[in-house]
Amino acid sequence: MQKRVWVIFTMIFALILSACGSSDTADENAGGSGSSDSGEKATLDIFSWWTGAGEEDGLKALLALFKEKHPDIPVENAAVAGGAGTNAKAVLASRMQGNDPPATFQVHGGSELNDSWVAADKMEPLNDLYEQESWNDKFPEELIELVSKDGNMYSVPVNIHRANVLWYNKKVLDENGVAPPTTFDEFFAAADALKEKGITPLALGDKEPWAATHLFETVLLGELGAEEYNKLWTGDLAFDDAKVKAAAETFKKMLSYVNEDHSSRNWQDASQLVGNGEAAMNVMGDWAKGYFVNDLKLAVNEDFGYLPTPGTEGMFGVITDTFGLPKGLDNGEDVKKFLSVLGSVEGQDAFNPLKGSIPARIDADVSKYDQYGKDTMEDFKSATLVPSLAHGSAAPEGFLTKVNQAVNIFVTQGDVEQFTGALQSAAAELK
Amino acid sequence: MEAARTEQSAAGKSSVKRGSSDRWMALLFLLPSFLLIVIFVYGFIGWTGYVSLTNWNSLVPDMSFAGLKNYVFLFSDFRFQADLRNTLFFTILFIGLVILLGLSLAILLDQKIKGESIFRNIFFFPMALSFVVTGVVWQWILNPSTGVNLFLQTFGIQPKWYTDTNILAGFQWGQIEFGLPAALIAVGLAAVWQMTGFSLAMYIAGLRAIPDETREAARMDGATEFQIYRHVILPQLHPITVSVIIIMAHISLKIFDLIYSMTGPGANFVTDVPGVYMFETTFRGNYYANGAAIAIVMLLSVAVFMVPYLINSRKGAS
Numbered sequence: 001m002q003k004r005v006w007v008i009f010t011m012i013f014a015l016i017l018s019a020c021g022s023s024d025t026a027d028e029n030a031g032g033s034g035s036s037d038s039g040e041k042a043t044l045d046i047f048s049w050w051t052g053a054g055e056e057d058g059l060k061a062l063l064a065l066f067k068e069k070h071p072d073i074p075v076e077n078a079a080v081a082g083g084a085g086t087n088a089k090a091v092l093a094s095r096m097q098g099n100d101p102p103a104t105f106q107v108h109g110g111s112e113l114n115d116s117w118v119a120a121d122k123m124e125p126l127n128d129l130y131e132q133e134s135w136n137d138k139f140p141e142e143l144i145e146l147v148s149k150d151g152n153m154y155s156v157p158v159n160i161h162r163a164n165v166l167w168y169n170k171k172v173l174d175e176n177g178v179a180p181p182t183t184f185d186e187f188f189a190a191a192d193a194l195k196e197k198g199i200t201p202l203a204l205g206d207k208e209p210w211a212a213t214h215l216f217e218t219v220l221l222g223e224l225g226a227e228e229y230n231k232l233w234t235g236d237l238a239f240d241d242a243k244v245k246a247a248a249e250t251f252k253k254m255l256s257y258v259n260e261d262h263s264s265r266n267w268q269d270a271s272q273l274v275g276n277g278e279a280a281m282n283v284m285g286d287w288a289k290g291y292f293v294n295d296l297k298l299a300v301n302e303d304f305g306y307l308p309t310p311g312t313e314g315m316f317g318v319i320t321d322t323f324g325l326p327k328g329l330d331n332g333e334d335v336k337k338f339l340s341v342l343g344s345v346e347g348q349d350a351f352n353p354l355k356g357s358i359p360a361r362i363d364a365d366v367s368k369y370d371q372y373g374k375d376t377m378e379d380f381k382s383a384t385l386v387p388s389l390a391h392g393s394a395a396p397e398g399f400l401t402k403v404n405q406a407v408n409i410f411v412t413q414g415d416v417e418q419f420t421g422a423l424q425s426a427a428a429e430l431k
Numbered sequence: 432m433e434a435a436r437t438e439q440s441a442a443g444k445s446s447v448k449r450g451s452s453d454r455w456m457a458l459l460f461l462l463p464s465f466l467l468i469v470i471f472v473y474g475f476i477g478w479t480g481y482v483s484l485t486n487w488n489s490l491v492p493d494m495s496f497a498g499l500k501n502y503v504f505l506f507s508d509f510r511f512q513a514d515l516r517n518t519l520f521f522t523i524l525f526i527g528l529v530i531l532l533g534l535s536l537a538i539l540l541d542q543k544i545k546g547e548s549i550f551r552n553i554f555f556f557p558m559a560l561s562f563v564v565t566g567v568v569w570q571w572i573l574n575p576s577t578g579v580n581l582f583l584q585t586f587g588i589q590p591k592w593y594t595d596t597n598i599l600a601g602f603q604w605g606q607i608e609f610g611l612p613a614a615l616i617a618v619g620l621a622a623v624w625q626m627t628g629f630s631l632a633m634y635i636a637g638l639r640a641i642p643d644e645t646r647e648a649a650r651m652d653g654a655t656e657f658q659i660y661r662h663v664i665l666p667q668l669h670p671i672t673v674s675v676i677i678i679m680a681h682i683s684l685k686i687f688d689l690i691y692s693m694t695g696p697g698a699n700f701v702t703d704v705p706g707v708y709m710f711e712t713t714f715r716g717n718y719y720a721n722g723a724a725i726a727i728v729m730l731l732s733v734a735v736f737m738v739p740y741l742i743n744s745r746k747g748a749s
Contacts, residue, residue, distance in 0.1 A: 260575070260594075409699055
């Protein structure tokens with residue numbers, strides 16, 4: 001009997017030991033990148049949330065280009081699926097906090113990069129890489145500011161999406177004799193005319209509340225102008241200022257023209273309303289173009305048209321995906337090689353036409369892009385660039401979460417005082 | 432019978448002889464799972480409780496002691512007040528309907544009808560689905576512009592289902608309007624559809640356990656069928672009802688997947704629940720301490736149901 005107990009005890013002990021042992025070796029495989037003495041290069045795991053149709057193709061094209069240039073460095077696509085990167089960001093946060101960073105990861109330029117990872121001292125500056133590749137005059141100045149903190153550059157932008165785009169159904173507007181609106185007055189006149197004919201003037205799908213925040217951000221930009229809009233993020237303009245209240249009133253008025261079932265739809269469903277002519281207009285970032293063209297099989301400038309949202313002519317709401325170099329990696333030089341490919345004209349032109357965005361560089365090959373891309377690249381060069389709030393560039397994620405909540409309440413209750421008050425108290429955390 | 436009893440007592444005697452070593456063996460086998468549960472369940476509950484008392488509300492851990500700050504914030508927060516209201520009404524609606532429908536169906540099925548097992552399976556099958564599937568399916572069915580409303584059109588009624596922002600019988604309370612959010616009825620419908628089969632199965636088992644002799648005796652005494660159910664059968668189903676309430680309460684207080692896939696937080700947070708708030712505030716907003724505080728509030732709300740039940744069942748056992 002005594003013997004049996006001991007046998008079992010040893011077995012359990014052995015089990016525990018082997019469990020610990022295997023987890024140790026797993027750690028070494030994952031994190032101990034460069035420590036291999038055999039001279040074999042550690043794999044670069046490229047972390048992103050690009051798993052959708054066009055974006056995954058773009059990423060694969062980029063990885064293929066890198067393999068061609070550096071066949072000796074193995075790369076791995078470590079994308080985590082999930083809309084808007086929610087899951088990916090949670091995975092990334094735990095990897096970063098556990099000191100097991102990926103080789104490089106997707107992060108929106110602006111606050112999402114600077115106020116979290118850079119502020120937490122988890123990123124290496126890339127000033128030497130910018131100098132070596134002479135990127136300082138290849139990316140627009142305002143864009144470089146979005147990936148810099150205290151004069152140091154921390155990531156390399158690969159693409160640009162535009163936030164402030166008003167999409168419209170050409171046929172619906174033509175048939176009803178309505179011109180695409182460029183100001184809020186024109187917008188409301190057009191909306192009244194359309195409403196009278198029984199057409200939903202503005203499509204909204206805020207099942208996920210950020211879509212309403214996205215609309216609000218374009219109204220803020222249109223009402224305040226780029227300069228005042230930027231002051232909101234530095235704390236120089238308060239959210240309970242009269243100008244913001246006026247913007248909230250305009251936003252509220254716009255909400256009276258949206259489809260009644262907006263809270264059961266996501267942004268694709270809202271775009272679909274415009275695509276099939278049930279609604280006339282829709283405000284969404286230009287990933288909606290990919291949805292119109294690829295999913296709904298509509299033709300640019302034939303079935304649907306686009307222009308900047310009311311009052312934002314000459315302004316460009318920037319959403320930029322960037323990649324940086326986390327601290328604590330042994331193969332930082334290899335990562336930099338990947339970043340130089342990512343920032344090259346060749347790299348950006350391999351990725352962006354497939355993803356449906358425009359390149360972050362101003363000297364990319366225009367002929368590779370469709371008419372929308374060409375127009376947007378033109379605007380990108382001349383317009384004033386401003387960071388997007390709804391997509392994490394203008395302010396920290398924590399603030400954005402609170403804004404989304406306040407907007408969600410405002411869409412139903414319409415109480416301007418309460419809304420701007422909630423925004424102001426959330427902004428107290430911005431400093 | 433007699434033989435079996437002797438055998439049993441013989442086995443009992445020999446186990447007394449082997450007692451001490453068997454006890455060691457048992458402890459040894461329990462040890463790994465005991466350790467795992469202590470670390471990964473109770474340890475992390477303790478850790479969550481600790482985090483909820485800190486200032487860790489950004490990506491950078493800040494473990495400085497914050498007292499009850501996170502809890503004070505939560506209970507004054509519009510969204511969390513709405514969550515508590517929604518959870519309360521959802522739980523009442525959900526448990527009430529699951530018990531009522533489950534019991535009624537069980538009594539009907541217990542009438543020795545033909546093809547009873549077919550019906551039982553049909554009612555039980557929704558249980559096999561995950562809440563995410565139920566959520567997506569009912570989101571389509573109850574979509575106000577494309578779902579069942581296309582059919583209801585012929586009768587001229589167009590309910591707004593889960594997009595309805597009305598609060599029924601509402602009055603201002605704290606920051607929120609307190610009352611039954613109309614949108615929750617749609618969510619409750621989906622949840623009830625899924626879980627009724629479970630309470631049906633429990634009640635059928637309960638009904639089968641009541642010997643026919645009791646009914647016969649009641650009939651002999653001249654009780655009508657209604658009286659038999661009212662005074663003889665239902666009182667004996669009381670323990671079943673308690674079990675159903677306990678199981679349903681912990682599902683409904685912790686519900687996340689159904690709501691997340693069906694409606695999300697909803698306009699004006701009419702369908703939001705603590706689980707969804709916790710997920711968004713922790714993993715989107717990086718408010719780790721606030722998220723931990725929500726988790727602790729959820730744990731306590733479940734404990735309110737579970738602890739009396741556990742104490743009760745311990746008493747029953749001893």
